Amino acid sequence: MTHTDTTDTTAGLPEQGDILAVARRQVLEEGRGLSAAQALACLRLPDERLDELLALAHEVRMAWCGPEVEVEGIVSVKTGGCPEDCHFCSQSGQFASPVRAAWIDPDELVRAARETRETGATEFCIVAAVRGPDRRLLDSVRAGIAAIRADGNDVNIACSLGMLTPAQVDELVEMGVHRYNHNLETARSHFDRVVTTHTWEERWETCRLVRDAGMELCCGGIVGMGETVEQRAEFAAELGSLEPDEVPLNFLNPRPGTPFADLPVVPAREALKTIATFRLAMPRTILRYAGGREITLGDLGTSQGMLGGINAVIVGNYLTTLGRSPETDLAMLDELQMPIKALSSTL
Numbered sequence: 001m002t003h004t005d006t007t008d009t010t011a012g013l014p015e016q017g018d019i020l021a022v023a024r025r026q027v028l029e030e031g032r033g034l035s036a037a038q039a040l041a042c043l044r045l046p047d048e049r050l051d052e053l054l055a056l057a058h059e060v061r062m063a064w065c066g067p068e069v070e071v072e073g074i075v076s077v078k079t080g081g082c083p084e085d086c087h088f089c090s091q092s093g094q095f096a097s098p099v100r101a102a103w104i105d106p107d108e109l110v111r112a113a114r115e116t117r118e119t120g121a122t123e124f125c126i127v128a129a130v131r132g133p134d135r136r137l138l139d140s141v142r143a144g145i146a147a148i149r150a151d152g153n154d155v156n157i158a159c160s161l162g163m164l165t166p167a168q169v170d171e172l173v174e175m176g177v178h179r180y181n182h183n184l185e186t187a188r189s190h191f192d193r194v195v196t197t198h199t200w201e202e203r204w205e206t207c208r209l210v211r212d213a214g215m216e217l218c219c220g221g222i223v224g225m226g227e228t229v230e231q232r233a234e235f236a237a238e239l240g241s242l243e244p245d246e247v248p249l250n251f252l253n254p255r256p257g258t259p260f261a262d263l264p265v266v267p268a269r270e271a272l273k274t275i276a277t278f279r280l281a282m283p284r285t286i287l288r289y290a291g292g293r294e295i296t297l298g299d300l301g302t303s304q305g306m307l308g309g310i311n312a313v314i315v316g317n318y319l320t321t322l323g324r325s326p327e328t329d330l331a332m333l334d335e336l337q338m339p340i341k342a343l344s345s346t347l
């Protein structure tokens with residue numbers, strides 16, 4: 001994938017031609033993602049052009065990724081009580097939010113992995129609400145992976161355990177973790193309005209270490225945290241320059257007790273424009289619907305997003321909010337005639 005210049009403010013501006021005509025040539029035909037300025041032009045398209053934008057994003061996804069949809073399940077091994085202050089997160093121990101600190105036991109982990117695999121999912125992500133892993137957490141992840149394998153489960157294991165040191169990255173590689181999730185969350189220029197206990201650069205560094213160690217990188221964020229449309233475009237281009245294998249795209253689901261509890265939900269049309277624009281910024285990535293889609297898009301918008309650039313979904317419950325049932329999602333994929341990506345093709 002080519003490097004996207006996030007500082008370029010002139011390339012591909014609408015003056016050089018209609019942005020969708022430019023994107024058709026640059027992204028669909030050549031596979032080069034949109035710059036920040038180009039992403040901004042897409043986000044600013046009038047509502048009357050939404051269908052055209054979604055159709056182009058779908059063409060790009062089919063051309064560069066194919067029709068398969070990656071299905072993934074997640075389990076939280078340690079919930080709540082996190083020392084960080086990410087303002088959107090009900091798992092922070094700094095807010096009066098209802099999620100209390102809790103660990104799950106190894107049997108539950110094995111059962112969750114088995115149920116995930118039985119849906120046809122190829123990815124099972126082990127998540128912990130921490131700043132970064134300590135010895136206890138790494139040991140329990142190691143034991144958990146061994147127990148999942150002993151259960152005869154061949155699902156790909158992903159982890160999301162916060163910021164990592166180089167030695168911890170090496171240890172996860174050695175355990176056989178094939179993908180690591182660490183989100184940049186939002187544009188660099190907006191980050192200090194969202195988190196004050198660590199920096200965007202610290203997050204970037206963990207992402208870089210993961211990628212350089214040869215693990216697949218899953219890195220995305222949340223839209224609707226008070227950022228401007230310019231910052232949304234900046235974020236798309238920043239992610240594009242990191243070249244993640246997978247991008248989970250969340251829309252803020254304002255959680256009671258968090259500093260973002262009263263932020264408005266992103267309107268459905270704006271969310272769909274964002275999905276399509278992120279696809280055009282990253283033609284080859286696995287673009288995944290993550291939390292917040294139910295309240296932003298509803299059922300109809302969910303399938304519209306699948307036809308507007310999305311090619312991965314999480315089945316079942318999310319970390320702190322209730323998602324849709326696996327059956328609903330799998331039936332939707334069936335209806336859209338999108339096959340579930342098989343395990344062998346991800347190896």
Ligand code: SF4
Pocket residue numbers: 082083084085086089090091092093128129130131162
């Ligand atoms: S987003 Fe992660 S690091 Fe931030 S408070 Fe929530 S669990 Fe902690």
